Structure formats: structure tokens, C-alpha cells
Amino acid sequence: MRRGPTLRRRIAAGAAALAVLALLAACRGASDQSALEAAGPQAGRVERLWWFSFWTATAVYVLTVAALAWAAWRARRREREGGAQPLEDDRGMTRGVVAGVAATLAVLVVFFFYDLAVGSALSGPPTRAPLTIEVTGHQWWWEVTYADTSPHGRFTTANEIHVPVGQPVLLRLASRDVIHSIWVPNLAGKKDLTPGYTQTIWFQADTPGVYRGQCAEFCGHQHAKMGLLVIAEPPAQFAAWAKHSQQPAPEPGDSVTRRGQEVFLTGSCALCHAIEGTRAQSRAGPSLTGIGSRRTLGAGTLPNTRGNLAGWIVDPQRIKPGTHMPPNALAPADLDALLTYLESLK
Amino acid sequence: MTTSVLTTAPLPPDHARDAEEVAQLERTWRARRGLWGWLTTVDHKSIAIRYVATCMVFFLLAGANAALMRLQLARPENTFIGPDRYNQLFTVHGTGMMFLFAVPVMTAMALYLVPLMVGTRDLAYPRLNAFGYWVFLIGGVFLFVSLYLNMGPDTGWFSYVPLAGPEYAPGKRVDVWAQVVTFTEIAALVAAVEIIATVLKLRAPGMSLNRIPLYVWSVLVIAFMILFAMPTVAIASTLMLAMDRLVATHFFNRAEGGDPLLWQHLFWFFGHPEVYIMFIPGLGFVSAIIETFTGRRIFGYPVMVLSLFVTGFVAFGLWVHHMFAGPLPQLGQSFFTAASVFITIPTGTQIFCWIATIWSGRPRYTTAMLFALGFIVVFVIGGVTGVMLASVPFDLQVHDSYFVVAHFHYVILGGVVFPLFGAFYFWFPKMAGRMLSERLGKWHFWLLFIGTNVTFFPMHLLGLDGMPRRVYTYLPERGWGELNLLATVGSWFIAASVVVFLVNVLKSARGGAVAGANPWGAPSLEWATTSPPPSWNFTHTPVVESRSPLWEAGPAMPVATGLRTDRREFLVTTALDAIPDSRHEVPDESIWPLIMALAIGVTFIGAVFTPWAYVAGFTLASVAFGGWAFPRWSKAPPPPGRLDSSSPAREGA
């Protein structure tokens, strides 16, 4: 049975494609983790490069498929008009192929140089000294350290990076175990955290907001749930937050909170977690100084609420199977006190 | 020099006319019966069909993995499959598809088609060919059995260290991966050697280089690519990674002077050419199909051949584009951007030449032709996203996200699977003597076409919206649920298309319409013999006088007689102009390739568990090699040109 592509079928196929595209446009992901919702110059330049590439690529594709369809239609027509033999090579076809190749080459050259320009614009931070933050990747959480000129000023938090709006931020990336990759699509492309290397990435947030990122290099069981937040706030707010974070944790005020601190220090928590200002100084797990004011638990896995925190402490393996934190069977009163204590660490 | 007689033979072959010669050839080339015959055969066609079938089994198994993965990802926070099992599934999906399906099925088709297309009786080294298949089978079975034993590798198909290193990958899973890679490398290297030797030295008289079919050029290019690319990953996996894990060497241990980045370089130096090794034979398939079904030679033959070589060559200069997020200097990265962008030129040239061929030809839209056209429509989408990914800033946004997953599935499905299915519909009549159903074929094509697009197009958007690769689940607040569900539904279309294809093959293998020698009216030499071909391929050696011999031949084609029929031999010709040069004895059936493959199997499977396996395996391999190469005394052959009726002489090696 010989049937070539008919005009009606081609229209139907085109309509179906448009419908699919419309559907896709409607089913978008959340805007706080998207490369198409740029909130800074890095991501912005890449987004413009993307749209340029997208429309160019679409044009190239449509032209190519149209050329194919036209060739098929012309051959059909010639056959129906009684052309017995196939045409031999002729100058026309050579010219056509050469034109196609030349056009492709031209498009590629334009794209290549545009890309080089974008690349060099993104390469180094602007001349102003950027804020430098050290990020160390662990299986499956992010250790974030703000260095300062004085040792007192240095503080460590986990899974959240606060940055001032409108200022360049330089991240120094290292890994404690396997290769991770930090990717906050609203702000910048990704960079690997390779053990044994220190890489840097810079970005700038121009709009205040909370941007979510995720690890983007397969790193083991809970690679899927190794998220982080970048919180961009006005410079004054950021300075206040940094100043507050340099302080050690507040001492417990009442008996329940005191009991909670005691549970923390004498149980298994202090073996892995540090709280500045107490004798818990282990670096094995994320620092819990300031956990009361963090937005998420488990590296972006759960919102930080009392109930979620209780569930996480009692059985983290149910939420992130394979994570390195063991379950903790605590007496209800102890758990209650511990939660109160942790919530007090703002 | 041999004396041959130039004469003509009828097309299609007339066995009644040549009955006596055919009977003698039958006696000489007859395969043995029963299990022993099945294990010892060296007939390239039996081995290749077995090889293709095995690859399709692995395709189904790896595809089943993908179906399970898509079910898990259909909803956020789904609990169908846990992280440990999911990691094994996606690793074995990738490893199985890349190492056990995509490359081997292309080499297997080449092992079937190349001797027929160049007009000779068998591949250059028939026993080596058998060995290559057995090694491949052992490796593939080892991988999937390991998966079902909970020992399947779980660190991704490219197995980055340190995650796959001794500290972070407990157990034997990654060791299994490292050794499976070796089996497939050996099989691929064997196929490469076979193709190069056959194409360069065994072509039919008159088939000078400028008359070689485009498909044969494509597999010659990948054979050379295999020679340069495969050893890298074999060394990196079997030697360096396995040794790091088993005997505490420090190749990738930064603390002791090694480097995890070394693994990435070694792997991707292989890994990028690997995807072109899969893709370039697809280009060859498309050329053969379009040529036949437009009724004219492909436009621009020299440019087509040059494009194949340029693609193959430049493919070795792209590998760092997989590592743009790593600790590499920016200037170096720009070179790889340039290479990655401009490698589209040769492939684009080929597409324009095909369009020109269709424009000036008389197209017939059989299923094979639909797949060839579908290749263009699907592959170009993957091609343009590939150019986007060549850009460092853009790649840094979408690297290791679902955008990349969408890209490579488009290029693999479009560039490998579509041409492969087209090739199946095209050459199944030759292999089995029966036609596949065109009606089921159209269903197959449309289901696959729709399934491919519905499954993978949404993934572009998922990647741009922040969804990373290799995640076993995702949070509901991300908003990725609808597109993932759509992709899962699309995967059911793909599965359905494969089912339709299997039904088609099973029904047609016995009950399809009987195919003659040349049901499609194709121009190349494999259609000059019966369907399926006899063990000796061609009763008379074809003589080639043009690029499309069967179209110029008319009712009879020129042949050369003079090869002996009382012993197995083929004609060796010169490399450039295919002038007959000498004749060469073809070895007959042997069990030693299987024993050698088993020795290799013992070595590398045992090496997962103990280094002593190398000692045991080396010993066994030496014994097997001795048996394989053991010289056998032969009688002096009678002068050429006279048929000797006594028992055939056998020579060693």
C-alpha cells in the first residue's frame, strides 16, 4: 500500500504538536527552582541564551522537516506526472545541499560566538570583593561556613545559604566524601564539589526571595533529597542575620528547655551534631546552631515544624532511607523537652 | 595468483542450474547438527542472528527496568521502589542499553551484513567471531543475573569514583559492573577486527573503495573508532577501578596521589565515541534504506563517505563536554564546545543529501522507509538540543538534569533505535526468507514515534524546571508530577510498540509471505543470493562493476568462478581496488572459541571475588589458546582450477 504524507495528515500532526506544547506550557514546575525564572545576572544571561537557542533550533528543525516533507511531495508529484526514471545528480541539488550546509554553518558560528560571549561574561565575579562562603558537600547535606577576618566571626550552618541581595557571592566548594554538585537554577549554573579539589562559583541574587537548589551529581541513596535553600535578603537584614549567627546558642531559660539540652548533650545527639556555646562540637553531622530558625529539615526535605522535627528525630530512616542519622527511641517527655530546646535555638 | 573465469550467473540465483556445484558446496560448508553444531558453528550468519536476538533480549530486560523506573516516578513521593533498588534499576538500564544493546546490536548486524554486502563467503576470522559472541553472552548474563541477585551495580552507568570506589560502594556490585564492561569491550574489539579485515581484504573483485556501499563504510568507521575508544574504558574499569576496590591500589584516591577526575577523563574519552559508535551505523542503515526505496543512488556519495569519517574523527574531540561542571580550565572547555558544535556539520550534510535523494527519486513508503524518515524527524530534535548542550553556560544549568535525559534519549531513539528497526524490516526477508507484516509494521512505527515524543519531550521542561537526574522520587511541591505522569504514559506506548514488533517477528518467522532473493529491488550484493543465504553465501563470487551492482546487472550478473568447492576457502583481494590476490582457507567448526570464552568468563567473573581468578583464568585461557591454534597436518592442495573429489584438506590456524 503506498501512501505518502498527505496535507491533511500533516496539518493534523502539526495541530497535535501545538496542543502538546500548550499542555507543556501549562504544567510548569514551581518557580523557586527553575532555570526559566532567573533571579540574578548569571541565570539571566543563560536564560536569554536559552531562548535564543530555542527559537533558532525550532526554526532549524521546522525548516529541516519542511524540506523533507517538500522533497517527498515533489517526488510524488513528479511521479504522478509521469516521470519514469529518478532524476540524476544535477547542479541544482548540489547547490541546494551546499546552501543547506552553509546556512547550518552560519547559524552554528553565530551561536558559538554568542555562547563564548556569555561564557566570558559569567566567568569571574565583578571587581567588588565578593562575599565568600565555603560550602562542603556531605552525603546528603550541605555544610555552609561563613568565614570572617576574625576567628570569632566564623560560623557554620547547614543546608541554607543566606546572601545579601545585589551583591556578588563567591562559593568555595569542597566535598567530604563523593562528588556532589550544587545547582540553584534560579541563580546560576551548577558546579561540582569534587573531593580533593576546591572549585569556586559566583552568583548574585537581584531579587529577594527563597530559591531552592538540589544536588545534581548522583551521590548515593539520598541524592534525590539533598536539597538546599538560598535565601536572598536585603543587605541590612543579611548583616543582622550574620551578626546574630556569630553568637553562640542561647542558654536555656526554663526547666523544660534545660531538660532538653541535657537530653541533647547526654544522649546520642552530641556524638554527631554541634551546637555552638555548648560542649557538643562534633563535625560528623550538620551543625544545629540556629536550627530553630531554619526553614527545612533533612536538607530541604521537610518543612521545619515541631511535628516534622519529632518524626525526623525518632525515625529519619523512614523519611530518608539510607541517611546516616540513626533512629532514636526517646521517652515521650524527653522528646518533648528536646523539641522545645531545639526550637529555642533561633 | 588464481585463475578465475569470468562468466555470468542468473539473478535471482538458479540452484537448479548449478545443482552439482551447490551440492558440493553444501557438503563442504554444512554445519554440524544438534547441540554440538550449535555450540561450534562459525557461520557468521548463525552467530549474527543469535547475537541480534541476544541483544534484543537485553533490550527487553533493560527496557523493563525503565518501565519500573517510570512507574516509580509517575507520582511524587511514590513508594513503589525504594532508593537502593531504584539505583540498581537505572544503573543496569543504562549499562544494559549502552553496553549490551546499542553497540552490540549494531556490530551484530554488521557481522551479518558485511560479508554479504562485500560479496565474500564469511568473515575474516570465523572462530574469533564465535568467541566474540560467547564472551558477550557471558558478560550480559552476568550483569542481569547480578541484578536479580541484588548484586546489580548501583552507581550509574558511568560509575563515577569516589562513589563507585572502595569506600562508598560496599559489596561486589561495582566490581560486577567493571567486569561486565570488559566482556563487552572484548566482544566489540573482536567485531571491529572482523569488520576491518573483511572490508579491506575480502571484497568481491571489482569492488574498489569508491564502490563500497555506504553502510559498509559506516561500519568500517566505527570499527576503527572501537579500536581507539574501547581499550580506554577496559583499562579504566577492569584494571584501575577493580584494582582499587580489590587490592587497594590508589588510582583514584586523591589522598595518596591519585585523582577522581582521571576516571572521568578515561571514561568519557571512551564514552563519547561510544555514542557515535552506536549512531554511525544507523546513518549507514538510513542510506541503504533510502537508496532502495527511492530507486536511486544516494546523492553525493563522496561527501557522504567523508562525512562519516569526519564525524568519527571529531567524535574523539568532544569528551570534556560531559565534564563542564568539573574542575577544568575554561579555555580548555571552549575547544570542546567548538568541536561539539561543529560536529553537527557532517551529519547535517548527510541529512541534506538524503533529502536531495528523496526529492529526485521515486519514494516508496514501506515500514523501513518510515523508520528512516522517522529517524530524521526524531534525531534532529536531539541534535539541536545537543548543540545547546555544547554551550558551557547553558550546560551548567541543565547538566545532570532531565534535559540531558531528554536529549540523549532523542538522539539514541532517533539515531539508533529508529534506523535499527528500519534495518530489521529491511533485512528480515533476507535473514529469514519471510516478509514482516507491513500492517503491523506501521502500527509499530506510529506507536514508537508517538511514545518517544510523549515520553521524552516533557523531560526537556522538567530539566529546565530544576529536576535532576537519577532521583528515585521528588517532592510534591516541586510541581513535576504532571509531566512525569505524562512521560510514564508515553513509556507505555513505547512498550506497546515493542510488543507489536515481537508479535510481528514471531508471526512472520514461520507464517510470513515468502521472500525472494530481492523483494525490495535493492542494489547491493546481499540481494544477489537466496533468502536466506546458504552457508557459503554466494555460489559464484560476484564481480562488481559499479556502486549499485544489482541495478546495473539486469537479468544476469558477472561472476568469477574458480574457488574450490571441496574445501572452505574465500578470495582475498587487494585493499584499494579489490583485484583478486590469493585464496585463503576458512576454518571450519570448532569448540575452542567457546572454551576460550568460558576461560575469559572464569577470569573476569572470578576476579570480582578474588585476584586468584586471574591465575586460574590465565591457565585455562592458555589451554584454550593451545587448542585453538593447534596445527593440523594437511595434504598439499591440488593445483587450482581442478575439483578434487577426495576428503577436504584441513589446515591449522
Next chain:
Amino acid sequence: MTRQRPHAGITLALAAGALALTLAACQREERRFREAAPGATPSGSVRLSVLQPGERRPTARHVASGYDENSYALQEGQRLFNWYNCSGCHANGGGGMGPPLIDDEWIYGSAPENIYETIVEGRPNGMPSWGGKIPSYQIWQIAAYVRYLGGLTPAIANPSRSDHMMYQPGSTALPRPVPTEPKQSFRPPAGEMP
């Protein structure tokens, strides 16, 4: 074309062999994330000597913890050995302030339950008591790793070297275990007598 099929018998034999391997590999490669630990052995029932005053009481012998043959457990034990700073006193098996663990001298016994009790209860001359601090199943994992250091775990499940500066040896770097019963001595190393 002719096709020969392999005999059914050979297929069956291969399948049976494969099935036999099934049970072995499943256990070794199992990643058990949330453990129901064998439970703390009832205290008092782990004895270091067959001599006991009073009437004979039941003795727990070689609790089958299942960790010795599980690769993931041994690897976790290796990680935890570092995290909980066992290497602070025992180095990576070579000993320092604490006795070496890669030799064949076991002061308090080499069976898994002995090592478990040692870690849980603490011992004279400086071994802290970790009961209540380290979860029970992690102590079993560490105990399995300690047995690996002493060469008492099956080779097929053994972990390998570590990938960082605090070098934990792979099995090829450990001294060969002596194929006799490990010695059990009640005498701590000289210089550390009470």
C-alpha cells in the same frame, strides 16, 4: 535455515546453580537501613570464661548477628569507627592508647557478642561505655568491623580501603589471620595493669 536448540538438561543445571547463588548474594548485598538489631544480649549471659561460681546459668554463645556477612554493615562499621572516634585510641586497628585490633589477641573475647558488650559496657583502663549513646544496631556494625580487622569475617564480604587521608586499610593491607582459634587473654597489655 536450520537452528539447533541446546538441551533442556543443561539449561536446568544452569538454573539450579544460579538459584543456589541467589540466597548467598541476596544476604551479602542487602542494604538494611532501619535495623531491628538482634537486641542487647541479656546482661550477664555473655561470659568470658567457662568457670562460673554458683549454679550453672545459660550462656549466650555466638549470637548470629548476620552482620559479619553483610557488606553494607561492614562498610557502615568502617565509617562509624571513624565517626565515633574509635580511631582516636585504636588508630585504624594498629592501636595506640588502646590495644590493637588487627592482632589475634582478644582480651575480652572475639565473638560478636563479646565485642558488642565491650563497646556497650566499657572496659577498665580507658574503654568508654557507649551504651545509650551509640544505637544498638550501629554497635553491632562496629563489632562486625572490628572482627574484620582481626581477620575473622568471610573474605567475600570484606570492605575495602578508605578513600581519604585517615587511611583505613583494605583487607590486603591487613596482616594475614592465623588460621587457629584466636587467643583469648585476660591480661591487658603491660603498662596498663590496674
